[in-house]
Amino acid sequence: MKSLEELRALKAKVKNDMSLRDGSEDTRVVVGMATCGIAAGARPVMNAFLEEVSKRNIKNVQVTMTGCMGLCRLEPIVEVIDKDGNKVTYVKMNAEKASRVVAEHLVNGRVVTEYTIGAAAQ
Amino acid sequence: MQIYRSHVLVCSGTGCTASGSAGLFDEFESQLKANGIENEVKVVKTGCFGLCAEGPIVVVYPEGSMYCRVTKEDVSEIVSEHLVKGRIVKRLLESNKDQQAASADAENTDFFKKQMRIALRNCGRINPENIDEYIAEDGYEALGRVITSMTPEEVIDVMLKSGLRGRGGAGFPTGRKWDFARRSVSDKKYVCCNADEGDPGAFMDRSVLEGDPHVVLEAMAIAGYAIGSDQGYIYVRAEYPIAVKRLEIAISQAKEYGLLGKNILGTDFSFDIELRLGAGAFVCGEETALMTSIEGHRGEPRPRPPFPAVKGLFQKPTILNNVETYANVPRIILNGAEWFSSIGSERSKGTKVFAVGGKIKNTGLVEIPMGTTLREVVYDIGGGIPNGKKFKAAQTGGPSGGCIPASLIDTPIEYDTLIEIGSMMGSGGLIVMDEDTCMVDLAKFFLSFTVEESCGKCPPCRIGTKRMYDILDKICSGKGELSDIDDLYALASAIKNSALCGLGQTAPNPVLSTLRYFKDEYIAHVVDKKCPAGVCKNLLQYRIVADKCRGCSACARKCPVNCISGEIKKPFVIDQSKCIKCGTCMDTCKFGAIVKE
Numbered sequence: 238m239k240s241l242e243e244l245r246a247l248k249a250k251v252k253n254d255m256s257l258r259d260g261s262e263d264t265r266v267v268v269g270m271a272t273c274g275i276a277a278g279a280r281p282v283m284n285a286f287l288e289e290v291s292k293r294n295i296k297n298v299q300v301t302m303t304g305c306m307g308l309c310r311l312e313p314i315v316e317v318i319d320k321d322g323n324k325v326t327y328v329k330m331n332a333e334k335a336s337r338v339v340a341e342h343l344v345n346g347r348v349v350t351e352y353t354i355g356a357a358a359q
Numbered sequence: 360m361q362i363y364r365s366h367v368l369v370c371s372g373t374g375c376t377a378s379g380s381a382g383l384f385d386e387f388e389s390q391l392k393a394n395g396i397e398n399e400v401k402v403v404k405t406g407c408f409g410l411c412a413e414g415p416i417v418v419v420y421p422e423g424s425m426y427c428r429v430t431k432e433d434v435s436e437i438v439s440e441h442l443v444k445g446r447i448v449k450r451l452l453e454s455n456k457d458q459q460a461a462s463a464d465a466e467n468t469d470f471f472k473k474q475m476r477i478a479l480r481n482c483g484r485i486n487p488e489n490i491d492e493y494i495a496e497d498g499y500e501a502l503g504r505v506i507t508s509m510t511p512e513e514v515i516d517v518m519l520k521s522g523l524r525g526r527g528g529a530g531f532p533t534g535r536k537w538d539f540a541r542r543s544v545s546d547k548k549y550v551c552c553n554a555d556e557g558d559p560g561a562f563m564d565r566s567v568l569e570g571d572p573h574v575v576l577e578a579m580a581i582a583g584y585a586i587g588s589d590q591g592y593i594y595v596r597a598e599y600p601i602a603v604k605r606l607e608i609a610i611s612q613a614k615e616y617g618l619l620g621k622n623i624l625g626t627d628f629s630f631d632i633e634l635r636l637g638a639g640a641f642v643c644g645e646e647t648a649l650m651t652s653i654e655g656h657r658g659e660p661r662p663r664p665p666f667p668a669v670k671g672l673f674q675k676p677t678i679l680n681n682v683e684t685y686a687n688v689p690r691i692i693l694n695g696a697e698w699f700s701s702i703g704s705e706r707s708k709g710t711k712v713f714a715v716g717g718k719i720k721n722t723g724l725v726e727i728p729m730g731t732t733l734r735e736v737v738y739d740i741g742g743g744i745p746n747g748k749k750f751k752a753a754q755t756g757g758p759s760g761g762c763i764p765a766s767l768i769d770t771p772i773e774y775d776t777l778i779e780i781g782s783m784m785g786s787g788g789l790i791v792m793d794e795d796t797c798m799v800d801l802a803k804f805f806l807s808f809t810v811e812e813s814c815g816k817c818p819p820c821r822i823g824t825k826r827m828y829d830i831l832d833k834i835c836s837g838k839g840e841l842s843d844i845d846d847l848y849a850l851a852s853a854i855k856n857s858a859l860c861g862l863g864q865t866a867p868n869p870v871l872s873t874l875r876y877f878k879d880e881y882i883a884h885v886v887d888k889k890c891p892a893g894v895c896k897n898l899l900q901y902r903i904v905a906d907k908c909r910g911c912s913a914c915a916r917k918c919p920v921n922c923i924s925g926e927i928k929k930p931f932v933i934d935q936s937k938c939i940k941c942g943t944c945m946d947t948c949k950f951g952a953i954v955k956e
Contacts, residue, residue, distance in 0.1 A: 238616050238618065239617065239624065239625045240625045241503040241504070241507050241624050243624075244500070244503050244618075245500070247491070247494055248494050248495060248497070248498075251492065253362060254361075254363070255496065257363070257365070257366055257420050258366060258420045258421075258484055268364075270443070270445055271445075272444075283399060284399065287362055287398075287399060290362055299364075299421055301365065302364060302365075302445045304445050
């Protein structure tokens with residue numbers, strides 16, 4: 238390393254991985270991973286989120302999992318909860334939909350209405 | 360870089376390694392593979408969380424669930440329940456043990472709530488063998504700022520204003536030490552780190568070295584810049600193999616990144632660090648002896664002055680700070696002197712790490728703001744005394760310190776108040792004693808340590824402590840006279856005034872402080888020939904209470920020297936002339952018919 242700037246650049250790169258241990262005010266992406274979710278294909282959804290978030294180096298996003306919400310017929314369900322606790326529930330997700338949610342919702346802050354529970358469950 | 364949805368932190372400090380954490384790491388990796396989630400969950404080895412009594416410890420993030428006493432068999436349950444299904448394994452949670460509302464987040468447990476972690480902030484959070492994780496937690500940022508935008512005088516000024524005092528025991532202001540060394544004119548200066556932690560029961564330095572080795576390297580480089588030195592030495596005891604290994608890894612990683620070595624971060628500042636392993640002599644923790652040992656000579660102290668800041672290692676100006684002192688330095692640079700001096704009390708700033716041991720529930724490491732009372736440490740953080748016993752006293756400062764009796768349990772823990780009550784901060788060993796501890800026996804224990812560890816260079820320490828030990832032994836074996844107590848006082852003051860180094864000068868402290876607060880126990884040993892706590896074997900008797908004895912003969916059958924006899928269904932008797940006072944009979948009796956007095 239030849240300068241302080243280089244050190245800071247490295248820090249920015251590695252910081253994201255550590256934020257998981259901070260319990261900080263992150264946006265959380267919660268994937269339903271009970272038997273129903275996994276059977277409906279939640280694992281590829283989870284992996285797609287992890288991959289997209291790392292690829293785009295998005296800060297302050299935690300990808301985590303939860304159990305069954307009771308809406309098994311709509312699985313895989315993904316909830317995106319921002320730091321103020323506002324929640325958007327996406328249903329019947331798959332890997333492609335996951336990348337789109339990352340690109341539109343997490344990066345640009347636009348909810349992908351057509352995948353949300355209000356629209357897609359009909 | 361790849362991110363994960365969950366991190367599993369496995370403690371690999373010495374405490375948890377001893378209780379079997381080494382196998383857990385591999386077990387987690389293989390269980391994750393078996394469940395096909397190795398790409399979603401990362402397993403990390405970290406340093407000490409501080410709750411060594413409950414080890415091996417595993418923490419799972421983002422929930423922050425702290426699992427205790429985890430065995431290899433528990434791993435598959437944690438993986439299949441928590442990591443696959445998202446259900447926390449409640450039976451293994453720390454808080455579950457005290458029947459509190461089981462909290463999934465370790466930060467909310469009593470053990471952590473009252474703590475404030477500055478020196479230990481990365482311990483148990485980062486992987487000590489990975490420099491990237493240290494850098495992610497602001498690592499080397501302080502060094503970068505110091506060498507690119509501050510003058511050495513400004514650095515020393517921050518240290519002075521912060522009020523940081525040496526954490527090794529004596530509490531000398533760190534900024535002043537650096538200032539003296541800065542002012543000494545010389546072609547070569549040295550920065551040393553005292554990692555020769557020798558007090559019985561103290562292990563906070565080991566935990567910092569094992570859990571966050573880079574913080575020490577970074578702070579030493581900052582010190583080097585401040586005083587104008589390009590060479591550092593860490594003197595670490597060879598009995599700390601994990602710490603030594605992690606330091607070696609840390610030094611080589613820092614060199615690879617150009618954070619140690621020539622022209623750090625493209626500046627003119629160069630600094631290098633080497634390790635020196637100590638063979639474990641207690642005296643080598645004394646600064647002059649430590650430097651003599653680094654030079655390759657036998658570790659013996661020499662008189663001061665000249666102080667190390669003028670003439671130290673290889674006769675050159677040297678600063679020597681303790682591991683925990685260094686661990687505070689980068690945070691002070693980053694957050695500022697005002698931030699640090701706002702923590703703690705009037706005359707003692709910041710926090711102090713204590714290794715809490717003895718008769719206490721939560722044995723382990725705690726870091727508290729200065730000024731916290733002993734009561735808070737023992738009862739709130741430490742969880743109190745096990746088995747419903749009463750708190751009798753706490754020993755701080757190891758063999759150089761003294762005891763704090765129950766009547767002073769509300770004393771705030773600070774450098775000056777501890778000295779006022781006859782103890783000292785010391786390096787941070789805190790040994791809790793309950794009513795079953797004999798204070799004379801305790802003083803004898805600490806003196807036996809000093810006698811064994813005295814380097815023998817000066818007669819007051821070599822002969823004086825041995826004589827004091829002999830007197831205590833005499834008192835404990837029931838042959839003491841009242842004049843012995845006067846002799847103890849006389850010897851103590853002679854040794855205090857004439858010993859060569861701090862070790863000898865403080866060796867009588869455990870005797871003096873127990874005499875100060877527990878003189879009645881000494882008198883009981885000498886005059887009544889009784890040991891009130893029932894510890895000194897020669898002063899106690901086991902006796903069978905005839906009314907309670909059912910004559911079952913259980914004790915007689917267990918007695919290793921066959922000194923109990925009697926007729927079945929009639930009271931038995933102990934033959935005192937043959938009894939070796941092992942206490943087996945008392946443990947065996949189901950009717951509480953055997954008493955110790």
